[in-house]
Amino acid sequence: MKQNVLKIHPNDSVLVALTDLEPGERVQNDGNSLIVTEAIPAKHKLAIQAFEPGDSITMYGVLVGKAKHAIPAGGRLTTFNVQHATNSYDLHAAAYQWTAPAVDQWQNQTFMGYHRSDGSVGTGNYWLVIPLVFCENRNIQVLEDALVNDLGYGRKKSYQRQTEELKALVQAGRTVEEVLQADLQTAEQSLNGQLRLFPNVDGVKFLIHDGGCGGTRQDAQALCGMLAGYVTHPNVAGATILSLGCQNAQVSMLQEEIQKRSPQFDKPFFVLEQQTIGTEESLISQALRQTFAGLMQANTTVRKPAPLSKLVIGLECGGSDGFSGISANPAVGHASDLMVALGGTVILSEFPELCGVEQELCDRAVDAETASRFRELMNTYAQRAQEVGSGFDMNPSPGNIRDGLITDAMKSAGASKKGGSSPVVAVLDYPEPVRKPGLNLLCTPGNDVESTTAEVASGATVVLFTTGLGTPTGNPITPVIKIASNTTLANRMPDIIDINTGTIIDGEETIQQAGERILEHIIRVASGDLEIAAVRHGQDDFIPWKRGVSL
Incomplete structure (x- = not known):
């Protein structure tokens, strides 16, 4: 008989409904019977005990809320009777002990990647065309019209x-x-009936944005740092940059940020400034010639074997539901631990969705300095959100709430499972690059696309993206593998889902088995053997973060 409820942690005071529960239905908890007092949809939570106003509610072993009104044992937790609450946290001196999972079967395995002169290895080989300011967006679109279809990179589906x-x-x-x-x-479509002119180049990508001028100098610096992360990225062969000339985000600023990340930068890199060149025709003609020359150079790079330790995995979630924290996220967490054990790098971001689990992450930090930086960035972010009247408690979206994530702490406790259990080796502030193998924490918003864009700027060569409601998010240069938390979603939206971990909820496999399956999928995608849904659909989402309050 299929299990109908789940207690995630021994200290929890709530159960997760795995199926729709009816009033009067009897469920089992730790050998004791509990009568359901009202209809409780799957993914939502029911009280193990009676709660009075002010009582603490625990899930995943941490405080996730407090009762606003009385809740009977067997009653449903809702936004009406529960409010967001978390415990305070502090730095601990005790060293974190981690038992790495066994990885013998992957120890000598490789993936086929693009080797760069700085020692990094990409999972793709893209050429970038980037505006330094939004004033150049139209010229970028003109270049896109001139390049994409004729070079064989047009999208495959036509309506x-x-x-x-x-x-x-x-x-x-x-x-x-x-x-x-x-x-x-x-x-x-058949890509205009022609093959790619440059078969070893995976695509020409155009990073249109609305920044570069009109904001603060800090906005311009952050934008140039983020763009430098893309230019120096292992998945990028070279870039064409269009500048107007008078904007805040100057070419010199971008070049400084590139040097910070890659002191021996040697990729083909062309900069064209419209106010210096003159007419649009001259600008576009010169950009086309230089881009073609760069593509010819990029096409000489081919895939070669590389150890799995060269992979950098971004961890992301979006459109989460009440199953995300017990299927997709912990499965990704196990895959993350496998990657760390193999010497690879993983990036966990979305700081508003780490609210309530700060103590655990501080305790996992490799040293006091790392823990202290995490606390500082979290406190600063939380304070700025409160100053504009939008605390972390306002993070859950209507879709999250509808599917059982009724407080930010509850959402965060499940979201953090993507980071597995390995030590935190570094804490990065946007848009810093990763430099250490192991689990890195990156300060970003919870917004799916802003966070994914930032993870890639920091060096992610593959992104694992979990979803319970369904979201088509992708990235221009890094494959974003979409992982469903439930089988219903996987069946309803098969065109955007790559992996189904609803098998865990269905009792067909364990979290560990699903995590191993995810790792095998990563290797195939990284090698170019498997095209994921977001790449197939040309889902090139790209939103730089302006460092304002974004939840």
Whole structure:
């Protein structure tokens, strides 16, 4: 018989409903029976004990809220009767002891990657075209129109046939109802019928943004640091930069940030300044010639074997649900621990979604300085959020709440499971690059795309993205592997989901087995043997963080 509830931690005062529960239904908890007092949808939580106003509510072994109103044993926890609450935390001197998982079967395994002169290894080989300021966005789009399709990088799915069919219905005088009920066909494009001109280049990507001027000098510096992270990224072969000339984000600022990250930077790198060159035609013609020259150089790089220790894995979640913290996130956490044990690097970000688990992460820090920096960045972020009237408690989205994540602490306790149990070797402030193998914490917002964009800027060559509700998020240069927390989602949105860990909820495999399956998937994607959904759809999401309050 399938289990209908789950107690995550021995000290928890709530159970997770694994299936829809009806009033009067009897469930088992630690050998004791509990009567459900009201309808409780799957993913939501029910009280093990009766709560009075002010009582603490524990989940994942940590404080995740306090009762606002009385809740009977067997009652449902909601935003009406529970409010966000967390414990305070401090630095501890005791050394963290970690038992690494066995990785013998992967110890000598390799992936096929692109080797760079600085010793890093990419999982892709992309050329970037980047505006230093939003004023150049139109010129970037002109270059995109001129380059993408003709070089064989056009998107594969076209809805043009559907438009033609609808047009024909309107011209034939069909009714609104007939148009709404029309059975339309989707056509698959053949990339204009031609092969790629540069077969060893995975794509030409255009990083359009709305920054570079009009904000603070700190915004410009952060933008240049983030863009430098992309230019120097292992997945990038070279870049074409378009500058207007008068903006805050100057070329010299970008070059300084590049030197910080790669003192021996030697990739093809072309900078064109419109106010110096003159006409649009001259600018575009010169940019096209230089980009073609760079692509010819990039095309000489081929995939070669590399140890798994060269992988840098970003950990992300978006559209989370009440199952994320007990299936997808801990499965990714086990894959993270496997990567660390193999000498690789992982990045855990989204600081608003680490609220309530600060003590655990401080305790896992390799030294007091690392723990202290994490506390400082968390406190500063929380304070700035409160100053504008948006504390961390306002992080859960309507979709999160609807599917059982009713407080930020509850959401955070599950989200942090992506980081596994390995020691925290470094804490990075956006947009710093990773420099140490092991688990790195990166200060970013909880916003999916801002955080994913930042992880890649810090060096992530593959991103694991868990979701319970479904989100198509991708990245221009790094594959974002989408992992479903539940089988219903995986079946409903198979076009955006790469891996289903709902098998854990269904009782078909353990967290450890799912984590090992994720690692095998990473190796295939990193080697270019498997195209993921976000790449297949051309999902090139890119949003730089301006360091304002973003939850």
